[in-house]
Amino acid sequence: MAEKKTFYITTPIYYPSASLHIGHAYSTVATDAIARYHRQRGDETFFLTGSDEHGQKIERKAKAAGVTPQAYVDHIVAGFKDLWKLLDISYDKFIRTTDDYHVKAVQKMFKKLYDQGDIYKSKYTGHYCTPCESFWLDRQIEEAGGVCPDCGGPVELVEEESYFFRLSKYADRLIQYIKDNPTFIQPNSRTNEMLQNFLLPGLEDLCVSRTSFTWGIPVDFDGKHVVYVWLDALSNYITALGWGSEDDSLYRKFWPADVHIVGKEIVRFHTIIWPIMLMALGEPLPKQVFGHGWLVLDGGKMSKSKGNVVDPVQLCARYGVDAIRYFLLREVPFGSDGTFSNEALIARINTDLANDLGNLLSRTVAMIDKYFGGVLPAPGVVADEDAALIALAKELPAKVDAQMTELHIPDALAEIWKLVNACNKYIDVTAPWSLAKSEAGQERLKTVLYNLAESLRIVAILLTPYLTGTPAKMFAQLGTAPTQAAFESLAWGGSVPGSLVHKGEALFPRIDAEAELAFFAAEADKAKAAAVPAAEATPAPVAEAAPAAPAKHGHGEDEAPAEIEYDDFAKVDLRLAKVVACEEIKKSKKLLKLTLEVGAETRTVVSGIKQWYTPDDLVGKTVVLVANLKPVTLCGVESHGMILCASDAADENLSALTTLAAMDSGLKVR
């Protein structure tokens, strides 16, 4: 007998620094749908998720909450598991990086790399972004305009004894591997990004231990050091399978992973550090890393202070799990950024689910009930319009497969909806209610209703990986026996005439969009009013230490800034400034050098806005300058101040601030 194909898929392991939000649900629901899709096709599937519990960020959060890091994460991780249960996430294993077997395996890995000379001790002087848990070189910080290139937040200067991992030794091998395996990094555009931005400019050895805090896996042969959290976290994909333990049978069965699903901001770690770790260990590389886009909010990033955090638990309670799963899987091309809005969610539920699918099922069942006493008729007279519908249903499984092979999840659903919509048109064209009026129409009516029920059975089978409750409800109403509901019975003609249909509740009740949006607006107002400025908030006890977190990117903005006195504001010297000259800083991708007239004075300011403005766009414009900022040197140019800009969560749109009327430079802004 041929051996079963195995399929190993993973989500990122999330930080238990706060409870999860709709962005995390997005990754996990997508991974779940892919895992379910493979299981349905008979692949022996292993789906891993978990929590990334160590590091400076968690240590600080726990301290602020006045509890131990372990107590802090235990509480939040319990919330992760509750959320995955609610969303019907079918993971096979949940790994916690504080699990004993993981800790031991990471220590073993670190020692092996040290013993073979790939890890060595030295001194690190550079920058660290704690929210991203990332090290950055001077060059990278300078290019980003003095902030973390990933999240745009402030970085800390770190100077400590550290162990280093010889990334540089493996860089050429990795570049070759990426070139030889064009589907390793997906979508394709991300391959280029990794090569151009990180690999081709040259890799520096990576700092892989810390001594300035203790919440991490201790380096067992040098107790002052804890393992860098990303080395610890990435290893989870193999330690979860027993790598480095006495029983590594799962590892031998499932590794290499078929695909790591990750958000686009952590593709870098998964396609540079992780493959090099594996190369150094002499282990095979994962077959693919898929970097999906970000879910952002209309009106910007989710934030407690704006009162616009999207909590998946609340949404599921309001609309049901399948409505939320459908929206997450259908709305945004997998790989691109997309917007979450209540309007879009309600439109998807009302149009695709309530109207297209729900009504189709209820009309079909109601007609079988009314015209044939609830007994599914055998097909009778055939007509031209049947052929196209049947052909579509027969071709559908292959079309879904073609989309899913590329992980085009929304397109797979769109293919299924083509059959749903073809059925709705088929009802309009065949007009069963007219056929029912005459004796002559009876035989034709039987065919029409059989074809509709049969199409719906096929739709329900194909929907099984995506929606976890709806297919069973559809089978119950259609009277489909379990054997006919199985994937193996997907071929056209599986519905058995004589089965009894059962009228049931609407699959997805229609939502009163206007009332619903008014409700959300009121909730947002309430949340805004309740938002507590961060400085005033007392540390939360553990039971409350897991606030809904924002969709990320741009860390720190999720907390309301502390209230300040006017005197604090007045410390910032804001002035109008006229751009009299502007040039690109050639060796930087992000920086422009602006010469500003500020009253009688002339100033040089370096600004990281090259991506949005050319020098010509700016010359002659009036901008707002923070005039009393300490000078910094960026890419060799001394910058005396900063110009103010507004930008959206994904930094796709950015605009420098100016005045409504023409005003003289040098004037104070207050």
Ligand code: ME8
């Ligand atoms: O980065 N849109 O954990 P994390 C889409 N522990 N996806 C989003 C999202 C959004 N707005 N916000 C978060 C870490 N995500 C590390 C990972 S893996 C070895 C270690 C999803 O809690 C997305 O998958 O910050 C992103 O990559 C992940 O959550 C980041 O979760």
